[in-house]
């Protein structure tokens with residue numbers, strides 16, 4: 001492969017044990033029938049339609065799927081509203097008093113909200129949005145903490161047919177601005193603050209800075225969460241206080257009847273260029289996919305389960321597996337606002353014990369952090385309520401898998417390692433917990449009805465061995481496009497292997513047909529389960545007056561999976577040094593957000609380039625990770641390498 005992330009492969013192959021579903025789990029699982037795979041495979045469209053039928057449609061569809069590669073449209077002619085699936089349906093079925101959310105704020109404040117209450121509050125917010133002039137097709141940007149109002153605002157937008165776009169609250173003003181501008185949002189919903197490790201971050205100040213350059217934004221709706229924090233610019237004419245407009249609204253709001261293919265939301269994710277892509281998802285297919293996968297992968301039983309997905313709603317995981325999938329299934333969930341180690345490293349386990357969490361979904365990076373913090377933290381809590389565990393976001397190393405299995409799952413809980421992306425909308429490769437034998441490090445098999453394969457450079461299928469992961473047929477919850485850039489959609493996902501979707505990941509198939517995801521094969525890195533573009537960080541570095549040229553790579557990191565390292569060529573008159581390195585790191589944080597801050601900056605007089613002038617990132621990664629250098633004959637100036645390798649070694653011994 002062109003850019004083989006091989007360190008992952010080495011670690012993945014070391015654990016050979018396999019774990020069949022525990023018999024007592026399998027006996028009660030939502031999916032117990034191994035024939036499900038063959039049935040879905042025989043007629044994928046009928047399979048997906050059987051799930052769509054379980055939703056509440058205002059008008060049935062005429063056509064299940066229209067596939068004109070690379071565009072798919074599902075459930076054409078059908079009409080429905082996404083918020084109805086998540087709220088009204090359960091209330092009408094007599095489950096209104098069931099708890100929807102057990103919410104825990106970081107400082108320890110708590111709230112319990114039933115489905116009925118969620119519906120009423122969502123309607124109030126929807127009516128407030130209407131009063132602010134928002135209607136069908138308008139874009140609304142959400143920049144909010146993890147509070148129930150975030151889920152409600154998402155649902156309120158869906159209710160009136162407005163297209164929402166959640167921007168993770170850790171993103172910078174510039175990132176927020178770019179996203180608002182790209183979607184030309186008319187309204188921004190934010191809060192006066194956001195708790196993080198005992199401190200209140202002034203979200204409103206960031207929002208103000210962003211909105212100053214966003215002429216499309218007519219109003220900013222501000223929720224109070226900061227508890228008295230002084231905001232830099234409270235009281236602009238554009239601001240509307242939540243408490244002044246929402247509580248006085250009627251608690252009913254008729255849902256807009258949306259076409260199945262109408263956009264539901266836009267969510268930005270990093271690609272291989274400097275500009276994040278606005279991935280947009282539609283209403284009918286997306287709801288079908290997240291409903292089905294939630295029910296089968298997490299085995300959700302609304303009467304019994306307490307589900308906790310630890311993601312933030314600012315990421316796709318929170319959209320699909322906090323808001324839409326689990327709520328469409330009517331299950332009770334935990335939502336937590338803050339950091340996993342605040343006030344102590346056992347905060348998550350305290351929450352699991354307190355609320356009796358039964359199904360728990362988190363990222364490998366978090367698991368590695370828990371391992372490092374010590375076994376005593378989970379051991380100090382009663383975790384016996386847990387019955388199923390899941391992971392997402394990056395390849396899980398077998399050591400972390402085994403630790404998760406033993407120390408969190410008590411050796412009795414199946415683990416579902418779920419592979420998917422912002423673009424796929426929902427889980428694509430995963431065990432079914434009552435059916436699939438799992439092996440640490442493998443996401444195992446495509447979800448029923450999903451077509452996946454591993455292919456070589458030429459696009460030929462590899463039965464056993466490594467190559468590129470592709471998806472071979474359309475699925476209902478697939479992205480419908482990149483907002484405002486239809487050509488980029490085709491070029492990014494469908495050009496590399498015509499007729500097949502290329503997610504950008506490398507994968508291997510073993511002799512049992514299982515998939516092992518090896519990580520990105522493009523210039524995208526995965527830092528703590530978050531996708532970052534090397535180009536985006538490079539642009540941020542070059543934005544600094546001291547920087548002439550920069551190359552960014554993702555290097556292996558014990559906790560984060562990968563971490564960005566920047567190689568920087570300085571402009572004349574600037575001297576390399578620790579102070580400048582720190583300044584550059586902070587600069588990236590300011591421009592993109594804290595999550596993109598490079599781990600290290602290495603100053604260099606040159607960058608290794610091919611004769612055609614392309615930066616050889618693989619070599620930079622070898623240097624930064626201290627590996628033996630491979631083939632360098634395409635290098636324009638091999639002398640550059642010695643110099644770079646020496647600098648990296650010096651740097652390391654300084655740190656040691």
Ligand code: PRX
Nearest residue numbers: 392393394395417418419420421422517531
């Ligand atoms: O590289 C894959 C990795 O995360 C990428 C998608 O990132 P994002 O769109 O931010 O969505 C993350 C949450 C769904 C993929 O291209 N990835 C995700 N899940 C796994 C994974 N890599 C290996 N194993 C997984 N289970």
